[in-house]
């Protein structure tokens with residue numbers, strides 16, 4: 001079973017956080033509130049902020065530290081869209097309702113830029129993302145995606161960077177072309193989580209760390225959630241536990257497969273050399289089935305991720321597992337020293353569709369499938385609106401079917417691993 005932890009793991013974000021990462025108290029005893037949110041990642045924190053600002057009495061319980069899991073370990077790429085891409089959403093919802101969902105994603109891309117300013121914190125946001133093609137046969141996909149975004153979803157901001165221009169954006173022999181999105185960007189996720197937490201507290205919300213919910217039950221008056229030192233009574237409950245929901249809610253965890261994902265941060269590079277790698281400072285993800293993704297940090301490091309594991313674990317030596325991918329993308333970085341290497345878990349749903357909904361007064365957000373920086377914000381808005389009485393957005397998510405993994409994680413993991421091996425093979429042939 002998932003166990004709480006007292007410290008952040010050694011990520012680039014924790015290692016370079018300015019000053020001490022604030023420590024919140026653990027739950028001291030018995031409390032009453034309107035809404036209890038379990039999980040202090042982006043899903044929980046965004047939901048908590050919106051509800052606190054609307055005057056709800058909110059409590060957040062985080063098992064470890066805020067953003068201890070995926071929200072404090074990710075690549076910081078704030079990309080529009082969902083892991084599943086648009087076809088499964090359109091299949092489930094039809095064109096008109098998918099367009100509404102897409103518009104909420106566009107809202108999230110604006111909101112992530114405005115939130116920090118509104119609440120007085122900094123997330124090192126830099127605009128611009130590239131979706132890059134490695135293989136000639138996948139260059140067409142970029143053009144198709146641009147055309148479809150414009151014609152179907154009314155999104156005409158993107159443009160294709162062709163081969164004759166690509167080295168001005170990514171100084172790598174590996175990439176043939178890329179789709180540039182000026183509305184996407186990259187940011188420091190741990191600063192985002194801490195900024196959200198401060199804003200929640202200013203708005204009257206209460207946050208407790210190292211307060212793992214051991215179980216919860218529904219009563220005639222609402223919910224009672226128990227930690228080892230106390231309990232919270234609430235009218236409504238939001239489960240935002242991501243890949244760690246585990247035995248707390250077997251119904252939710254049966255629809256998720258926790259998959260390991262990992263990345264590295266180099267030592268700070270000479271500023272001019274760092275800038276030469278990504279001259280426009282866009283973040284990059286490629287369009288291989290198992291993508292490499294990378295970006296620069298404000299202190300001139302390259303953050304680089306590539307590869308994932310389906311059998312629960314994260315490689316013992318993340319640095320060695322990642323180096324070949326990094327050196328393949330940037331031969332000029334051969335032998336570069338890494339200062340941080342870490343991994344985390346993503347919450348893969350069967351169709352990689354977001355799994356956000358409610359049953360009575362119990363709400364949940366999960367299934368971001370490795371792409372959650374903006375989708376958690378869009379999802380949190382849907383859940384917070386519904387709790388405040390407007391179900392419009394939540395009804396869209398509720399229209400997406402998220403089946404259980406047949407045979408549970410034990411059977412699903414090897415099947416997914418086999419599937420992934422096949423797709424990786426297709427990436428190289």
Ligand SMILES: Cc1cc2nc3c(=O)[nH]c(=O)nc-3n(C[C@H](O)[C@H](O)[C@H](O)COP(=O)(O)OP(=O)(O)OC[C@H]3O[C@@H](n4cnc5c(N)ncnc54)[C@H](O)[C@@H]3O)c2cc1C
Pocket residue numbers: 002038039040041042043044061062063064065066067068069070071072073074075076077078079211212213214240241242243244245248261262263305343344345346365366368369370371372373374376
């Ligand atoms: C290595 C890596 C790279 C990634 N890169 C990107 C990227 O570049 N762009 C992008 O869009 N997405 C990326 N993602 C995905 C993204 O980080 C996640 O989708 C997003 O952070 C999910 O947020 P969350 O709040 O739902 O979950 P989490 O951040 O995982 O938070 C869940 C929280 O719930 C807590 N919890 C669980 N059980 C309990 C309990 N019983 N009691 C109390 N608390 C509990 C956990 O401790 C945890 O803090 C990446 C993920 C990883 C792991």
